[in-house]
Amino acid sequence: MAKVDTSLVAHLPLFSGVKPEDLEEILREARSARYPRNSAIFEQGADAQSFFLLLHGHVRAAKTTPTGEQIVVRYVAPGETFGLAMAIGAAHYPATAMAVDDSVVLIWPNSAWPRLIERFPAIAANTLQTVGARLQESHTRILEMSTQQVEQRVAHALLRLAKQSGRKLDHGIEIDFPISRQDIAQMTGTTLHTVSRILSGWESQGLVESGRQRIILRDPHKIVVLAERTADGNSA
Amino acid sequence: MAKVDTSLVAHLPLFSGVKPEDLEEILREARSARYPRNSAIFEQGADAQSFFLLLHGHVRAAKTTPTGEQIVVRYVAPGETFGLAMAIGAAHYPATAMAVDDSVVLIWPNSAWPRLIERFPAIAANTLQTVGARLQESHTRILEMSTQQVEQRVAHALLRLAKQSGRKLDHGIEIDFPISRQDIAQMTGTTLHTVSRILSGWESQGLVESGRQRIILRDPHKIVVLAERTADGNSA
DNA sequence: CAGGCAGTTTGCGATAGCGCAAAACGGGCC
DNA sequence: GGCCCGTTTTGCGCTATCGCAAACTGCCTG
The missing domain is CATH 2.60.120.10 (Jelly Rolls)
Incomplete structure (x- = not known):
């Protein structure tokens, strides 16, 4: 060895x-x-x-x-x-x-x-x-699951992954290991279907670029905004 | 002092x-x-x-x-x-x-x-x-929030409270401090309304006896069964 | 003993997200 | 280069649960 x-x-x-x-x-x-x-x-x-x-x-x-x-x-x-x-x-x-x-x-x-x-x-x-x-991260996760909608939770999860294991590209931040829709669903307490729909939506808005077990955040800032938006669209 | x-x-x-x-x-x-x-x-x-x-x-x-x-x-x-x-x-x-x-x-x-x-x-x-x-309890809680329905989560929460802080009565186990529907909702990631409905249902089945900030588990065993029942009613 | 108030119950829509099904896709392996 | 399998996408109906509103109740306070 x-x-x-x-x-x-x-x-x-x-x-x-x-x-x-x-x-x-x-x-x-x-x-x-x-x-x-x-x-x-x-x-x-x-x-x-x-x-x-x-x-x-x-x-x-x-x-x-x-x-x-x-x-x-x-x-x-x-x-x-x-x-x-x-x-x-x-x-x-x-x-x-x-x-x-x-x-x-x-x-x-x-x-x-x-x-x-x-x-x-x-x-x-x-x-x-x-x-x-x-332990604190777990509590934060529980708080998110209790108070946020799925889209916000997915946004938070991706941002955390990007911070922890993101690789900077010139056109965004790529999550540096293979990760499926299913994995993200299991991190956020939802189904792969819902994750897929969300990412498709984001992709068409140019927020992310993704494929088979691969996700690039093209516009992290807008995703932060999404993550912090409350259910009523921040009307307050 | x-x-x-x-x-x-x-x-x-x-x-x-x-x-x-x-x-x-x-x-x-x-x-x-x-x-x-x-x-x-x-x-x-x-x-x-x-x-x-x-x-x-x-x-x-x-x-x-x-x-x-x-x-x-x-x-x-x-x-x-x-x-x-x-x-x-x-x-x-x-x-x-x-x-x-x-x-x-x-x-x-x-x-x-x-x-x-x-x-x-x-x-x-x-x-x-x-x-x-x-930390492990937190992970269990996340697992429950991800995979179980509200009724099961409430059942688990009450059982945990009963184990941790239950006072044995001859007609059941009383949770030994004042706790509201709202509190239980905040432990399980739901609303006080839903908790109230669930407890009302249980009360009419004789599983619990409850009132203002007070809950007695009259039939802990049946609540355990509830807690473990899967969404499809354990049809398998 | 009368209020008043916090906590609870209940009804009634509205809906986010699930579950199922099926098709499309992509990439690696032979 | 073509095939096969795991992944992803998307449609569609369904329902558990929320959100709001309103009435009720039992304590505690004054």
Whole structure:
């Protein structure tokens, strides 16, 4: 297994407050692995045996109901951790993680966690902050689902994706991994049909350009306006 | 200010792994305060200056949109922490906390947090677990909002409240604090009208007994069945 | 004990978005 | 280069739920 250069990960939030010379010791406990596009990293309900740090690629975390419906919990971008079941005291993974692009991850065995946070308390504090940030995002999402129409929610979702994983083009911002109408529906609590209709509408207005698992925001500013418009068209 | 008996809080998850003799030192940094029913403890957006542990009563955490709509983030039960903005790296409170019943809380200044987790790393680990648990609850809530009808969501919400803060009566389980139709609507992403209709229906079937800010689950088992029924009436 | 008010109930349209079905499309693979 | 399959588009009826309005009720207050 190739050794990971500490300089690649030293600046990540997870390791803030950790001395560079300690980093090597931390990385020694991890192994790295490559997951090809569309391969599963772990399955919801499985025994949680490891936790992960994404180095390259993109990972989708999704939760499935007993009846088979799915929602996308989040997309993981490079530099972010995922599969932290151990840290939050869960014995099983609460979601399924799948690589949506060829991805490279660092993998620590769960057994390393207690030792890690004992020797480097900053890691516990950093993780608390990222989990807290995710909690706030979840609350925001709940707020949106409770108060906004589907079109606004889709607008917000795309803007968030663009910010997190957007690649700047001269004619807009492209979401940097394959994402389907269905995926967006599962992020916003609607159906792929409705998403498709919305994107078609936007496309004809020149706001986006999209195709098979590909979306480019051509006019992010107008989409921001859409996202903030209230149901009554901001008549107030 | 009255001194808090360590034996009252020693068993709380927050302090698990903390030696009893250290507990007094921790409590010495806190002050206690009483909030009468319907008084605000902190407001969304205000500078986060303290974090809280609820001793008695019940607290509602709610988030408000720019346009004034609210959702209930959660109800805090005795023994739970709230207002952890500092711990999760937020400078401002992301929600408003209001006592829904006469309540007693312990209050630590944020400045105590770094010292606390440095001296007692178990507290950071414990907090990480509770925040993680809240994150999972949020995801469950998002899943429900995405896949279930309003009636199922209301059923789930009431069952959760009953489990968290239910008082057993001989003729059912009563939710142990004042809660309105509006509150339930704000927990489930619907309107008070729809909640009222649903509860009226249940009442006529003898599933619940309810009135002004008061709900008793008369037949929790049947409500569980309702909660799990799929949209097509479980025809499969 | 009488108001008054917050909370609740209920009726009645209006509609956003779902669900189903079918056709069109696009791209990768052989 | 053509075929096949997953994705996307689009039409159409349906309904769960909203939104508004109005009446009702039970507490708490003065």
